[in-house]
Each structure stands twice: as C-alpha cells, then as structure tokens.
Amino acid sequence: MVRDCIFCRIGSGDAPGVLLYRNEHCFAVADIEPKAPVHLLVIPNQHFTYLGSLAPSFYTVLGEMFAAARTLAETHGIAGSGYRLVVNQGENAGQQVSHLHLHLLGGRPLDAMG
C-alpha cells in the first residue's frame, strides 16, 4: 500500500470507487475519464510501478489480470465485438498513474494504434 497512490487507495477502500471485480490478485474499476463505451482498469492489489519492477515470482499476477480482463469483457458484452488491452509504461506512453494497470477498452471501433 502506497499512501499517496490513488489505485492503492481505491483498492483499500480509502478512496471512492465501485469495484466491478476482485480476487486475491487484482480488482477492476471503471475509468474515471472513459475513452470508449467500456473502459475499465484492471489493477493488481499490490503496488507495482512498472512491468520492469515486477519480479518473476509475481508473473502470476499478470496472468490473473488478463484472466480478469477476459471475464470483464464477457460480462460487459464486448467479448464478441472485440476489445483492446493496453498497459502504458512510462513517459512516452503517457502513463499517469504509477501503479501498474491494464486498460480494457471496447464497445466501439477503436482507432488504429500509433
């Protein structure tokens, strides 16, 4: 738990956020500024800043995050139409929150990546 991290605060209940999913590894919330009709964030319970700071012993968490995204895509009705999973890492990717997270975007055709 990092006290000034918004995702740690949401995960611990210190900041508001409706948890759409939770297990022992990760949780999910709707993005506060959605870029698509479905825009969810899958967030590890434990604070990892970057993929590069994740020890191999925690790679299980990555698999759990993808499994959660798959479940959420199904429950939000976008598994059939398609969706995008995004992990922003660092400055050039525009990472705003320094707590590793997976964006799940869908519900409309998404622009080509560039």
Ligand code: 5GP
């Ligand atoms: P990043 O750019 O770091 O990959 O994405 C961070 C995301 O977190 C942004 O899309 C932003 O809208 C979202 N976000 C920032 N603060 C909050 C918050 O307090 N609650 C929720 N639900 N999302 C947030």
Ligand code: ZN
């Ligand atoms: Zn955190």
